[in-house]
Amino acid sequence: MLVFGQVDFSLIEPMSKPNYRVIVVKDSVKVTPNMQRVTFTGDDLADFPENYESGYVKLLFSQQGQAIGDKEQVEKGKYLRRTYTVRAFNREASELAIDFSLHGSKNGPAATWANSTKSGDTILMGGPGPTKLVDNQADWFLLAGDMSGLPALACNLEQLPENAQGYAVIEVASEADKQDLKAPAGMLIKWVVNEKPGENPEALMEEIKALSWKAGTPYVWVACEFGAMKNIRDYLKNSRGIESENIYISSYWKFDRTEEEHKVDKRIDAGAPPFIQVLWDIKAKCQKLLLLKK
Numbered sequence: 001m002l003v004f005g006q007v008d009f010s011l012i013e014p015m016s017k018p019n020y021r022v023i024v025v026k027d028s029v030k031v032t033p034n035m036q037r038v039t040f041t042g043d044d045l046a047d048f049p050e051n052y053e054s055g056y057v058k059l060l061f062s063q064q065g066q067a068i069g070d071k072e073q074v075e076k077g078k079y080l081r082r083t084y085t086v087r088a089f090n091r092e093a094s095e096l097a098i099d100f101s102l103h104g105s106k107n108g109p110a111a112t113w114a115n116s117t118k119s120g121d122t123i124l125m126g127g128p129g130p131t132k133l134v135d136n137q138a139d140w141f142l143l144a145g146d147m148s149g150l151p152a153l154a155c156n157l158e159q160l161p162e163n164a165q166g167y168a169v170i171e172v173a174s175e176a177d178k179q180d181l182k183a184p185a186g187m188l189i190k191w192v193v194n195e196k197p198g199e200n201p202e203a204l205m206e207e208i209k210a211l212s213w214k215a216g217t218p219y220v221w222v223a224c225e226f227g228a229m230k231n232i233r234d235y236l237k238n239s240r241g242i243e244s245e246n247i248y249i250s251s252y253w254k255f256d257r258t259e260e261e262h263k264v265d266k267r268i269d270a271g272a273p274p275f276i277q278v279l280w281d282i283k284a285k286c287q288k289l290l291l292l293k294k
């Protein structure tokens with residue numbers, strides 16, 4: 001089993017007994033040109049737990065890529081799930097925010113929906129899954145991510161101790177996608193602009209390689225595209241000797257693959273037996289064909 005770092009089950013394991021909530025779009029605004037923040041409300045958020053920022057939720061879409069807006073539709077048939085991060089939750093206001101990175105002509109059902117949703121729209125949400133937070137006891141911190149990992153990375157920065165030291169290396173699709181982030185003064189934020197996300201899996205790693213390593217043991221947190229993740233993982237493990245317990249590293253999407261296909265690739269990366277890989281891949285390809293037929 002090729003496991004290095006905290007094991008991230010968010011894609012490769014089904015959520016046990018999903019408790020789907022109907023959530024209602026309150027508003028939708030652009031944080032930056034390629035990042036859409038959708039704020040949800042609704043009665044079903046009444047029992048949504050607090051302190052799950054950085055944890056994941058699953059949003060439900062039909063096989064044809066339409067948002068599933070009520071529980072009846074789920075019982076009728078199969079659906080696609082898309083994984084997103086709880087960026088913020090305010091129980092008093094009953095508001096939950098999710099930041100969706102938009103990926104232009106490559107938008108799948110989730111990004112397409114986020115780009116056009118309006119107040120009053122509903123969608124089903126499963127979760128939340130566990131938070132993805134660094135160990136705040138570490139000597140220093142290295143956080144890295146692209147626009148899919150930025151919401152969880154930002155949650156991490158916000159909760160670091162005031163005296164935290166280290167780096168946040170963030171890949172964005174354009175200069176205008178750099179955001180103002182709340183972070184301790186000792187955390188240096190470095191932006192990498194990659195106009196073709198996924199097509200240059202070296203970009204994030206090159207910036208990480210150029211960092212001057214600090215004294216002591218860091219906690220490393222990485223969430224980005226699959227190819228980029230693999231490069232960074234090899235570098236951190238083999239050249240920097242980072243131990244498994246001091247790292248969270250996960251791919252949040254894969255270039256030219258839908259979430260269903262990416263899930264298959266993650267299982268293969270984690271060492272699944274070949275015959276199962278073939279079956280999963282066939283299933284993911286069928287799901288993609290249905291999407292393309294819509």
Ligand SMILES: Cc1cc2nc3c(=O)[nH]c(=O)nc-3n(C[C@H](O)[C@H](O)[C@H](O)COP(=O)(O)OP(=O)(O)OC[C@H]3O[C@@H](n4cnc5c(N)ncnc54)[C@H](O)[C@@H]3O)c2cc1C
Pocket residue numbers: 010011056082083084085086098099100101102103106107108109110111112147148149151152197198251252253254255256257258259260
């Ligand atoms: C634990 C976890 C948390 C996540 N949190 C967030 C989050 O808060 N915000 C967020 O934006 N994403 C997040 N993601 C990533 C998100 O789930 C994927 O990007 C997802 O594939 C988007 O679904 P889609 O329907 O738009 O595209 P899909 O149907 O899955 O894919 C369609 C096409 O879009 C491409 N694509 C998918 N994602 C991207 C991307 N980010 N950039 C460029 N091309 C892409 C695929 O390669 C494919 O060619 C998270 C993933 C995980 C595992």
